Amino acid sequence: MLTGDLLRVRVNGKALHPAFVGEGSERLQERAQDLVGLFTQAVEGGWTRGELEAALRELEGDDTDHKLSRGLAKVLWDRCEVETVADLDPQEVRRQVFALAAARGPLARGPGPSPGQDIARPLAREILDEVAAGMGTTGEHLARALYADLKEQQRLTSWRPLDGPGLLRRYDVALVQAVLLRAFWLKLRLVAPDPRRLQQLLRAARFHELMVRVDKAGPAVLVHLDGPESLLRQSTRYGMQLATFFPTLLLQTGTWALEAEVAWGKGRLRKSLTLTDQQGLVSHARDIGAWKSRTEQFFEDRWGAEQEGWTISPGEVQVIAGQHVLVPAWTFRKGGRTAHLDVVGYWRKGYLEERLQHTPPDVVLAVSKRLCGDKAELPAALAARVVPFAEIIPVKQVLERLEAVGS
Numbered sequence: 568m569l570t571g572d573l574l575r576v577r578v579n580g581k582a583l584h585p586a587f588v589g590e591g592s593e594r595l596q597e598r599a600q601d602l603v604g605l606f607t608q609a610v611e612g613g614w615t616r617g618e619l620e621a622a623l624r625e626l627e628g629d630d631t632d633h634k635l636s637r638g639l640a641k642v643l644w645d646r647c648e649v650e651t652v653a654d655l656d657p658q659e660v661r662r663q664v665f666a667l668a669a670a671r672g673p674l675a676r677g678p679g680p681s682p683g684q685d686i687a688r689p690l691a692r693e694i695l696d697e698v699a700a701g702m703g704t705t706g707e708h709l710a711r712a713l714y715a716d717l718k719e720q721q722r723l724t725s726w727r728p729l730d731g732p733g734l735l736r737r738y739d740v741a742l743v744q745a746v747l748l749r750a751f752w753l754k755l756r757l758v759a760p761d762p763r764r765l766q767q768l769l770r771a772a773r774f775h776e777l778m779v780r781v782d783k784a785g786p787a788v789l790v791h792l793d794g795p796e797s798l799l800r801q802s803t804r805y806g807m808q809l810a811t812f813f814p815t816l817l818l819q820t821g822t823w824a825l826e827a828e829v830a831w832g833k834g835r836l837r838k839s840l841t842l843t844d845q846q847g848l849v850s851h852a853r854d855i856g857a858w859k860s861r862t863e864q865f866f867e868d869r870w871g872a873e874q875e876g877w878t879i880s881p882g883e884v885q886v887i888a889g890q891h892v893l894v895p896a897w898t899f900r901k902g903g904r905t906a907h908l909d910v911v912g913y914w915r916k917g918y919l920e921e922r923l924q925h926t927p928p929d930v931v932l933a934v935s936k937r938l939c940g941d942k943a944e945l946p947a948a949l950a951a952r953v954v955p956f957a958e959i960i961p962v963k964q965v966l967e968r969l970e971a972v973g974s
Contacts, residue, residue, distance in 0.1 A: 568645065568810060569745040573638040576746065583829060583840045585742040588635070589847065591735045599639060600731035601626060606643045610723045616649055617719030642737050647726040653715035655702065660712050663698045736849045740817070743848070744810035746840055750794030751828045753809075758822040759786045762884070767855075769894045771815040774860050775808040776912020776938060780922065781892040788892060793918060796830050798940035805913050805940065817850030862935075863896060863910060866960040874962060876901045877969055882909070891925045896933075899969055906973040908933060908954075908965060915941040923952055931968040933960045 575586035588595060605626060609619045627636045651657070671694065692706060699709040714720045729737065747753070757765065765788060772779045778793035795806035816823065824843045831838040842848070859867075870879050882895035885907070895907040907930040911919065914934060926932065934953045951971070954964045 568748075568807070569638050569641055569741045571745070573634050573641055574745055575634050575638065575742065578831070578838065581838055583746060583831065583838045585739070585746065585840075587739045587742065587846065587848075588735050589739070590732070595635075595735070596731055598630075598636065599734045602636075602639055602643060603729060603731055603734060606647070606723075606726060607728065610647070610726050613652070613722050613724070615719060616721050616723070619723065620719070638741070639734060639738055642734060642741055643726075643729065646729060648724045649721045650724050651716040651720075652722045652724070653712040655704065655709065655712040657712050657714065657716040660698070660702075660709060661714075663701070664694060664709075664713065667698055668694050733851075737851055739848055740814055740851065743840075743842065744813055746829055747794070747810050747813060747827065748806040749796060749830045750806075750809065750840075751796040751830065751837070752794050753792040753825060753827045755790040755792070755816060756784075756824045756826075757788045757790065757819060760788055760819060760821050760823075764819050764821070766884075766894060767818065768815055770859075771812055773863075773896060773910055773912070775812040776860070776935070777805075777809060777812060778911075778913050778915075778918050778940075780925065781894070783886065783892055793913075794827065794829075798913070798915065799942060800940055801913065801938065802940070808913075814850040814852035817848050818852060818854055819844070860910075860912075862956075862958070862960060866933075866962070867897075869959075869962050874966055877906075877966065882907060885927060885930070887925060887927055893926065893930065895930060899973070901969075901973065904973040905929065906931065906969045908969075910960070911935065911953075913938045913940050915939070919949065919953075923949060926952070929972050929974045931965065931972060933965070 577584040577586060590596070591599065602623075605619070605622055608614075609622070614622075623640050627633065630636050668691070671691075695709050695713075696706040699706045702709065755768075757768075760768075768790065769779065769781065772790075772792065778797075780791040782789045782791070792809065795802040795809060798805055816825065822844055825841065827840040829838050829840055830836070867879065872878065877899045878901070880898050880900070883898045885893040885895065887893060893907075893909070895909040897908045899906045899908065907927075909926075909930060909932055911922070911932050911934045914922075918940075919932075919934065922932070932953045934955050936955050936957050951968075954960060954968055
């Protein structure tokens with residue numbers, strides 16, 4: 568995910584225009600491939616973070632667009648695993664070395680390590696050798712472990728490889744994701760969407776525990792998503808969930824448009840972001856149809872084939888009053904009776920009340936108690952329509968609600 572200081576976005580009045588790179592110029596394509604090659608070399612060579620950062624600065628050289636170069640590198644950093652690599656516990660090594668150095672006096676100690684300096688040099692070699700002997704190892708081995716847990720000394724152990732063109736595509740998506748971290752709301756307009764793709768999109772929204780409402784407008788489906796700026800609590804986590812959800816939209820095969828209102832700059836001014844399928848953004852998300860959270864999977868496992876005669880199946884699309892659309896998580900049947908259950912992740916009182924206004928009486932909502940986004944408690948008047956849960960949706964309470972609302 569790009570950080571705020573790496574965003575390249577042009578502001579024109581109230582409109583935000585991300586500076587997409589697309590396929591990039593020949594020079595930019597070469598730069599992307601050079602970055603990929605450098606990260607490949609770093610991982611294969613087990614470089615430290617500090618060594619790779621130094622190499623990136625050298626590669627950047629006199630490049631005038633530092634934000635772009637560092638943004639591309641940030642995309643690659645996010646694909647890396649960086650770990651402390653040491654056979655000895657660095658904290659224990661430092662404890663013994665510094666204790667012995669303190670006992671020997673100032674002549675046994677030197678200044679801390681400076682940039683580019685051998686980390687073993689600040690301490691007298693005899694101190695390292697003596698501690699190493701007591702730990703059954705060598706001074707060289709001890710020196711490598713001494714600062715191995717410091718951030719710049721951690722080593723790259725693996726990464727998810729990406730080629731140059733893939734890096735440029737992923738950068739453009741990351742730009743949008745970083746902007747959406749500041750969204751008040753999003754509205755997606757899908758023109759005559761493929762039903763399977765619509766189901767995929769809504770499952771992904773549920774998987775990421777987003778606050779979503781769906782309406783119809785002629786042949787178009789409108790998907791409303793609350794943004795992190797609409798919450799008083801947990802907005803950072805919610806923003807990450809929304810940003811992670813965005814690549815699923817790019818899997819849509821039909822015509823779509825995104826409109827969002829975003830808090831921008833230090834003054835948190837309201838700006839607008841507009842995107843369409845014509846901008847050619849390419850998703851990196853896995854193209855799968857079934858998005859299930861652990862909460863949903865646990866519930867299905869505990870429910871089994873049936874409970875007290877109620878069978879369970881994937882949720883069926885419900886069109887309400889000709890304009891509202893609901894795709895619940897599950898549909899239940901018992902004899903000639905039908906009821907539905909949907910899962911609500913993040914919520915606030917106003918959202919839940921509005922959601923229930925557009926929810927048919929035969930639909931029960933499972934509402935997460937731990938993902939409340941404001942200071943309000945679950946309204947008592949809504950208790951008959953919801954099943955609150957912490958981690959696991961209680962089967963017994965769902966059964967009680969199904970019996971009460973099933974038609």
